[in-house]
Amino acid sequence: MKNSTIRAVALSLAALAIMAVRGVAQESAAMPQASALAEQNLRPYWHVFAAYALVIVLIGGWAVSIARRLRAIEDRLAD
Amino acid sequence: MTDVVSPAEDTLGAEEGDRLDSNLFGSVVLEADGLRREYGPVIAVDGIDLSLAEGEFLTIFGPNGAGKSSLLGMLAGAMRPTAGIVRVRGQELAFSDTGWRHRIGMLSHRGFLYGRLTAEENLRFYGKLFGLVDLEERIPARLDQVGLGARARFQARQLSHGMRQRLSLARALLHDPDVVLLDEPYTGLDPSAAGVLRGVLEELKDGRRTVVMVTHNLREGLEMATRVAIQVAGRFAWHGRIESVDREDFERHYHEVVEARA
Amino acid sequence: MNTYLTQMWAIIWKDLILEIRSRERIAAMGAFAVLAGVLFNFSIDTTTTRPQDVAAGLIWMTLVFGGLLGVGRTFHLESQDGALQGVLMSPAPKDAVFLAKTAANFALLYAVSLLVLGVFGLFFGVGPGQNLGWVVLVLGVGSLGFVALGTLFAAVSTGTSMGETLLPVLVFPLLVPMVIYGAGATTWLMNGRPFVEVEGNVRMLGAFALAAVAAGAVLFRYVVED
Amino acid sequence: MSTAGMRRGGTALVVLGLLGLIALYWMAFFWVSTEVNQGVVQRIFYVHVPAAWTSFLAIGFAALASGMYLWLRDDRLDRAALCAIEGGLVFATLVLTTGPLWGKIAWGTYWTWEPRLTLTLLLWFIFVGYFMVRNSTEDPEKGKRFAAVVAIVGAMDIPFIHLSVIWFRSLHPEPVVAKPDGPTLPGDMLATLLFGVLVFSLLFFGLFLFRYAVEGLRAEADLRARSVA
Numbered sequence: 001m002k003n004s005t006i007r008a009v010a011l012s013l014a015a016l017a018i019m020a021v022r023g024v025a026q027e028s029a030a031m032p033q034a035s036a037l038a039e040q041n042l043r044p045y046w047h048v049f050a051a052y053a054l055v056i057v058l059i060g061g062w063a064v065s066i067a068r069r070l071r072a073i074e075d076r077l078a079d
Numbered sequence: 080m081t082d083v084v085s086p087a088e089d090t091l092g093a094e095e096g097d098r099l100d101s102n103l104f105g106s107v108v109l110e111a112d113g114l115r116r117e118y119g120p121v122i123a124v125d126g127i128d129l130s131l132a133e134g135e136f137l138t139i140f141g142p143n144g145a146g147k148s149s150l151l152g153m154l155a156g157a158m159r160p161t162a163g164i165v166r167v168r169g170q171e172l173a174f175s176d177t178g179w180r181h182r183i184g185m186l187s188h189r190g191f192l193y194g195r196l197t198a199e200e201n202l203r204f205y206g207k208l209f210g211l212v213d214l215e216e217r218i219p220a221r222l223d224q225v226g227l228g229a230r231a232r233f234q235a236r237q238l239s240h241g242m243r244q245r246l247s248l249a250r251a252l253l254h255d256p257d258v259v260l261l262d263e264p265y266t267g268l269d270p271s272a273a274g275v276l277r278g279v280l281e282e283l284k285d286g287r288r289t290v291v292m293v294t295h296n297l298r299e300g301l302e303m304a305t306r307v308a309i310q311v312a313g314r315f316a317w318h319g320r321i322e323s324v325d326r327e328d329f330e331r332h333y334h335e336v337v338e339a340r341a
Numbered sequence: 342m343n344t345y346l347t348q349m350w351a352i353i354w355k356d357l358i359l360e361i362r363s364r365e366r367i368a369a370m371g372a373f374a375v376l377a378g379v380l381f382n383f384s385i386d387t388t389t390t391r392p393q394d395v396a397a398g399l400i401w402m403t404l405v406f407g408g409l410l411g412v413g414r415t416f417h418l419e420s421q422d423g424a425l426q427g428v429l430m431s432p433a434p435k436d437a438v439f440l441a442k443t444a445a446n447f448a449l450l451y452a453v454s455l456l457v458l459g460v461f462g463l464f465f466g467v468g469p470g471q472n473l474g475w476v477v478l479v480l481g482v483g484s485l486g487f488v489a490l491g492t493l494f495a496a497v498s499t500g501t502s503m504g505e506t507l508l509p510v511l512v513f514p515l516l517v518p519m520v521i522y523g524a525g526a527t528t529w530l531m532n533g534r535p536f537v538e539v540e541g542n543v544r545m546l547g548a549f550a551l552a553a554v555a556a557g558a559v560l561f562r563y564v565v566e567d
Numbered sequence: 568m569s570t571a572g573m574r575r576g577g578t579a580l581v582v583l584g585l586l587g588l589i590a591l592y593w594m595a596f597f598w599v600s601t602e603v604n605q606g607v608v609q610r611i612f613y614v615h616v617p618a619a620w621t622s623f624l625a626i627g628f629a630a631l632a633s634g635m636y637l638w639l640r641d642d643r644l645d646r647a648a649l650c651a652i653e654g655g656l657v658f659a660t661l662v663l664t665t666g667p668l669w670g671k672i673a674w675g676t677y678w679t680w681e682p683r684l685t686l687t688l689l690l691w692f693i694f695v696g697y698f699m700v701r702n703s704t705e706d707p708e709k710g711k712r713f714a715a716v717v718a719i720v721g722a723m724d725i726p727f728i729h730l731s732v733i734w735f736r737s738l739h740p741e742p743v744v745a746k747p748d749g750p751t752l753p754g755d756m757l758a759t760l761l762f763g764v765l766v767f768s769l770l771f772f773g774l775f776l777f778r779y780a781v782e783g784l785r786a787e788a789d790l791r792a793r794s795v796a
Binding site: 044059069076 | 661
């Protein structure tokens with residue numbers, strides 16, 4: 001993948017993350033609850049975020065490792 | 080394909096990659112075409128062609144790691160070639176069909192014997208695998224042939240190394256194969272066992288069989304051979320008829336060939 | 342067909358004779374079965390756990406680990422003097438070789454599994470009661486499935502540089518259905534429930550065993566080809 | 568397909584998959600309605616289930632390629648199986664990490680012997696076994712054959728494992744069994760899920776093609792290195 005592609009993807013993901021955090025903040029703000037209870041209720045959100053982050057990390061990690069191997073082989077072939 | 084007589088190939092220093100062809104007017108028993116065997120990046124056998132007729136005895140010399148055992152394994156149908164084909168009496172060694180296995184017998188430095196079976200039981204076991212029916216006559220005859228008649232009821236592990244090797248020989252010849260393959264058969268034999276082996280090998284030259292032997296013992300290899308090849312780095316670096324070999328000088332010639340190719 | 346059976350029988354006979362003469366594997370597996378029973382006795386508090394509740398599970402675990410001990414060595418013993426290569430170079434079809442090795446290993450493992458049953462009866466006083474025949478059947482079907490997978494993957498792991506250490510990693514995940522159905526059926530039967538209640542389990546166990554035998558017979562030739 | 572073609576195809580699929588992933592995230596975060604019983608944590612479902620689906624797709628695909636490899640002995644088939652298994656391992660890892668995140672909230676425990684989770688765990692071990700076998704032989708050809716056998720037997724075993732773990736579950740019912748049953752889902756959830764499956768399949772195949780191109784180049788490089796030596 002070209003660097004520009006990676007940058008574009010990273011930017012859009014960052015934008016998405018900001019939007020998501022704002023969305024959650026609004027949703028949880030809409031729930032008038034005691035702070036301890038609110039903390040308890042936020043936990044599922046963190047789990048959801050962790051899961052969705054894991055998707056990016058693992059699939060992205062696989063993609064990056066493929067790209068690195070590709071580059072190593074191309075170097076070998078260029079020699 | 081058969082009975083190709085090519086005078087040029089018998090001269091010393093024949094071009095590498097030339098076919099090793101039968102030069103007798105018997106029918107061809109064993110043929111190999113473009114045999115190759117790779118183990119990942121390592122090439123053990125690098126394109127060997129040969130064709131041997133009835134009654135021929137080919138000895139292949141070569142240093143360790145020249146791919147001799149791999150070549151023999153492919154000729155025996157024990158190893159699948161990376162490329163190329165082997166034919167025994169015109170029948171291709173296909174892995175789905177096992178009929179051709181009746182025609183091949185192999186003796187390697189490993190005996191293929193079960194230590195806790197008696198000599199007789201070992202032979203009976205292999206006889207049944209080969210679908211032989213006349214085992215009651217055949218087994219005693221074979222044991223006598225290798226001088227083990229008196230030891231038929233000894234377990235193989237109780238036999239000396241030489242006797243075990245003789246039993247392995249009886250096992251390899253039990254089904255009367257057309258092609259006999261010998262992988263370093265003299266390794267570790269005492270003089271008397273070597274004598275028995277020599278006698279049995281002499282009997283094998285009855286004009287019906289083809290024998291291929293792999294060894295690095297020059298003297299024993301030349302004894303019975305009708306054809307000689309030197310294998311280096313997966314190829315026949317030199318091959319010729321026994322008549323063209325100067326026995327006195329063969330050792331020097333062998334080292335020259337090996338060093339030139341290695 | 343007749344030759345096929347002769348060849349199979351020759352291999353089975355050879356394996357059993359060798360085992361009777363050396364007693365190498367049967368001794369190891371038998372000792373393992375008895376010692377496992379002894380260790381379970383100390384590792385399980387029988388005042389809080391009723392032995393009949395856990396006996397079936399322990400029997401199956403003993404069977405799996407003990408079986409691995411014996412089946413894992415089946416090709417190792419064979420290849421000491423290159424004898425396996427001799428067998429493979431004979432005209433005996435590879436599936437006949439596989440089926441024969443499986444049958445011989447089955448006889449061995451089945452004997453051990455019955456020994457395990459006896460050991461548990463003796464040590465914990467638990468037994469299948471009037472369901473004895475059914476439990477013996479379930480153990481037989483389970484042993485068959487285990488042995489088929491075990492023999493195939495023993496051939497695989499013997500061919501690798503890791504040897505027998507690789508075997509459990511390969512077969513344990515695949516053996517889960519066998520343990521679930523087998524131990525489940527055995528638990529119910531040992532609690533005196535009628536066979537009809539576990540018939541579905543035993544059928545699944547049988548299907549598993551048959552599939553394992555069939556897969557092994559087809560795939561074995563690719564494993565042993567050099 | 569040529570290597571360059573595969574890389575173009577892979578790029579197209581991956582870009583499509585990434586765009587789809589963004590859309591899926593948007594759908595999962597903002598569009599789909601919250602499940603009544605489990606609350607927000609149920610949203611993990613939209614990546615968890617597609618990942619599981621993809622890992623099963625991977626083993627099925629690998630088993631098919633492995634069977635063809637044993638039959639035809641074409642190295643390309645073996646490479647395809649290898650690449651599919653590698654992808655399967657990635658997606659199965661995803662299932663096994665997102666599952667507990669969900670389970671902790673929904674069931675109060677990180678790990679339950681829920682049938683599909685159990686099945687994926689065993690599948691993960693089969694994937695790992697594939698690599699262990701493949702890398703532990705001196706002769707690479709042998710490793711390829713052994714690995715193919717592992718993939719085929721593993722795939723054949725999947726239905727048995729599936730049935731048995733479900734049966735095991737029914738024997739020990741849990742007080743809280745929240746099994747997401749596909750077809751009974753409300754429309755928007757089902758749409759999100761199906762879209763997720765599509766996106767993950769696209770990503771899998773796109774990256775698979777890339778991975779396959781790498782393997783093809785490696786074979787080429789090995790061949791070249793050998794002819795030089």
